[in-house]
Each structure stands twice: as C-alpha cells, then as structure tokens.
Amino acid sequence: MERVLLDYGSGGKASHRLIGELFLKYLGNEVLDRLDDAALLHVSSPISMSTDTFTVDPIFFPGGDIGSLAVHGTVNDVAMLGARPKYMTCGFIIEEGLPMADLERIVQSMGEAAREAGVLVVSGDTKVVPKGTVDKIFINTTGIGExxxxxxxxxxxxxxxxxxxxxxFMGDHGLAILSKREGLTFEAPVLSDCASLNHLIVRLLEAIPSVHVLRDPTRGGLATTLNEIAGQSGVECRIFESKIPVRPEVSGxxxxxxxxxxxxxxxxxxxxxxxxxHAEAALAIMRSDPxxxxxxxxxxxxxxxPGKVVLETPLGxxxxxxxxxxxxxxxxC
Structure with a gap:
C-alpha cells in the first residue's frame, strides 16, 4: 500500500508529482493550474474573509470527512457575513505514513464539496512531518467572498x-463524531449535518436583506453561539426548549x-x-431548501x-x- 513519504513535502520532484497527480486532479481550475506563488483574484465589492484549521478525529465520519468539512466550514463562515464565497486556499499538514488512498479520498471529497459550493481553490501548501508529530492530517483553509x-x-x-x-436539528455533527470515535451505536444511525449553506443564505438575503445576524453554531453549539451574540449586542436571547428541533436519536x-x-x-x-x-417569510424560504x-x-x-441566554422549559x-x-x-472540527 502506497503511503505519504517525507519526500512529498520536500518541494522537489516528489512534491511536484503529488501536486500534479493528486491535488490538481481534484482541485484544479484556471487559477490554481497556473501554479504561481500567489493567486491573481478579482473582486468588485467589500469582502468577507475567514480562516480555520481542521483537526477532526476521526478523519472519516458518518456524513463526511475532514476534506468536505474543511470546505463546508470555511464556506459557511464566509457566507454568514452576507457574502457569496468565491475563493479558498488550503494548507495540508500530513503525517508521514498516511495511506495515499486516504489522502486521495480526502482531496477528492474537497473537490466535490468546492464544486457544489461554487468556490475555487486557488492556492495551497503541503507539508509532510515525521510520524508522530501530527495525527494523520490537519487542514488549514482560508475563504474569501464578495x-x-x-x-x-x-x-x-x-x-x-x-x-x-x-x-x-441541533447536535447532529457532534454526536456523529463522538459515536464514530468511541465506537458507539444507537438505535438509529446519527449522521453529521456537514454541508455548505451559501446557496440558501444567498436566496434568503436576496429576498430579506434586513437580516440582522447570521451565525453557524459550530464549536460550543447553539448555546455558546447565542451567548456570543447576546454579549456582542448587549441583549437577552430568550429561547424555548420545546421549540428547538433535536432528533430523537441525538436526544437519546x-x-x-x-x-x-x-x-x-x-x-x-x-x-x-x-x-x-419578516420571520414567517424567512422560514418559508429556509423550509423550501433541503x-x-x-x-x-x-x-x-x-x-x-443583557448579555444572557435564557432557556424557558416546557413547564414554564x-x-x-x-x-x-x-x-x-x-x-x-
């Protein structure tokens, strides 16, 4: 079985083979294919920019993998500012000995996710480090949108x-990762909700431009993200437990x-x-999309x-x- 060698991060012939035979195969486009030291990009409005590093364990999980997650996570962060994501960079830190088949599966997944989101991967970097100094593979991405x-x-x-x-529904991704990591099984399988939301966000904002806040509740979930918003805006966020959708298998x-x-x-x-x-109109637009x-x-x-999140229980x-x-x-993530 072919594995990633330290030579693949050397910058020499092995690196060039990896770029040409793997990364360009799945991520190539008219910007990346030039292989310049930087990407020449064109934007005509204010931009939204975000960067993130993905270290998820395990790297393959029900509903996705570290490659698709890296695209979805960055695309969503950029979109939450009212932007159309256009460009991404990706940096790979790979542990020596990672099976080449796993790396290809990850890069192929990234390419498919990027095409579905309508973004171009325009620049990247690859480092291979000695076995034991990183856990399989970490991916850093930066996204830009107009x-x-x-x-x-x-x-x-x-x-x-x-x-x-x-x-x-809340909590799908976190429980999917935990169940795979710990070898847990539930009566019904729990899948990650990993997906790019930018197309839905564009439709929502084109119809209702008066949206005040958009956020994706990733690490820390709904409660933590609402706390951040309450603190930033100096308001109370009052939520009702009975109205929050949670799958029975996640709740259980x-x-x-x-x-x-x-x-x-x-x-x-x-x-x-x-x-x-505008709430009912927004819900109608959201519900019209899978x-x-x-x-x-x-x-x-x-x-x-001010600054608090208050949960009201079904008993009042x-x-x-x-x-x-x-x-x-x-x-x-």
Whole structure:
C-alpha cells in the first residue's frame, strides 16, 4: 500500500508529482493550474474573509470527512457575513505514513464539496512531518467572498423584538463524531449535518436583506453561539426548549452520555436573527431548501437581561444557558 513519504513535502520532484497527480486532479481550475506563488483574484465589492484549521478525529465520519468539512466550514463562515464565497486556499499538514488512498479520498471529497459550493481553490501548501508529530492530517483553509448586502449581518446587530430562527436539528455533527470515535451505536444511525449553506443564505438575503445576524453554531453549539451574540449586542436571547428541533436519536444519545445537545457542534445549520415581521417569510424560504427543511423559530431577542441566554422549559421555568468553560468534545472540527 502506497503511503505519504517525507519526500512529498520536500518541494522537489516528489512534491511536484503529488501536486500534479493528486491535488490538481481534484482541485484544479484556471487559477490554481497556473501554479504561481500567489493567486491573481478579482473582486468588485467589500469582502468577507475567514480562516480555520481542521483537526477532526476521526478523519472519516458518518456524513463526511475532514476534506468536505474543511470546505463546508470555511464556506459557511464566509457566507454568514452576507457574502457569496468565491475563493479558498488550503494548507495540508500530513503525517508521514498516511495511506495515499486516504489522502486521495480526502482531496477528492474537497473537490466535490468546492464544486457544489461554487468556490475555487486557488492556492495551497503541503507539508509532510515525521510520524508522530501530527495525527494523520490537519487542514488549514482560508475563504474569501464578495459581500452583496448593503449592511452585513453581524453579531452586534441583534435588537429587542427580533425573532431567533434556526435552520434545523441541533447536535447532529457532534454526536456523529463522538459515536464514530468511541465506537458507539444507537438505535438509529446519527449522521453529521456537514454541508455548505451559501446557496440558501444567498436566496434568503436576496429576498430579506434586513437580516440582522447570521451565525453557524459550530464549536460550543447553539448555546455558546447565542451567548456570543447576546454579549456582542448587549441583549437577552430568550429561547424555548420545546421549540428547538433535536432528533430523537441525538436526544437519546445525549441522555445516555450525559451531554447537552444545545452545546454540541453543528456543521450544516445556521442561526438567523431578524425583525419579527419578516420571520414567517424567512422560514418559508429556509423550509423550501433541503438544508432548511426543519427550520423553526425558537425564541426572541429581549432587553431584560443583557448579555444572557435564557432557556424557558416546557413547564414554564427558566434557566441561564451559560458558555462552557471548555469543550464538551475536543477535535470535532
């Protein structure tokens, strides 16, 4: 079985073979194929830019892999600012000895995800490090997109009276990673929700440009992301437990493991905060797309407790949903 050798990161003939026979095969386009030291890009408006590093363990999981995750995660971050993602870079840090078949599977998955999202991978870098100095493969990506709305959505723009919407079930990705990592099985399989949301976001913002906040609740999940928004905007985010969609298998798995699905990562969902009068129209747009079919209004923005997230239980009681000190699950993205 062919494996990645240190020579593949040397910059010499082995590196050039790897680039030409693998990376360009799946990621090639008119910009990347030039193989210059930098990419010549064209943008005509303000840009959204984000960078992220993906260290997920395991690198293949139900519903995706580290390659597709690297594309989806960066595309979504760029889109949340009201932008059309256009370009990406990717840097690979690969452990010596990684099976070449695994690397090809990852790069092929990245290429497919990039084409589906409509973004070009325009620059990249490959480093191979000695066995034991990195766990299989880490991927760093940077994304750039053109902002097309007059005022970009921001965590600072939530206002009392706004509605809080989410695009679907919470906690799928986090529990899918944990079940694969620990060899757990549930009555129904749990798949990651890993997906690029940019096409749905564009449709939403073209129809309703007055959206105040867009965020994808990745690490730390819904509760942590709402805490960030509440702090940035100086408002209370009031959410209703009975209205938050969680799959029965995720709820059951979390009960068994002592986890809270509202703190589990998602990689194909987004939070939308906007004036209440636009909530039904936004939900209709979201539900018309497979990636938003289970969208729901889960709460509203208030002024009473600035910087706090308040969860109202089905019995009418309330409790604060604070940020966790650390992570429930490490290396979920």
């Amino acid at each position: 902002i097309f709305v007059a005022e970009a959505p921001s965590g600072h723009r939530a206002a009392p009276g706004d509605a809080i919407l989410i695009s679907g 798995g979390c009960s068994f493991l002592g986890l809270d699905p509202l703190y589990l990562a998602n990689e194909g969902k987004f939070i939308c905060i906007l004036p209440q009068e 990636l938003g079919a289970d969208a729901a209004q889960i709460g509203d923005v208030r002024a009473e407790h 009681g309330t409790r604060l949903m604070d940020m966790l000190e650390g992570e429930q699950l490490p290396r979920i």
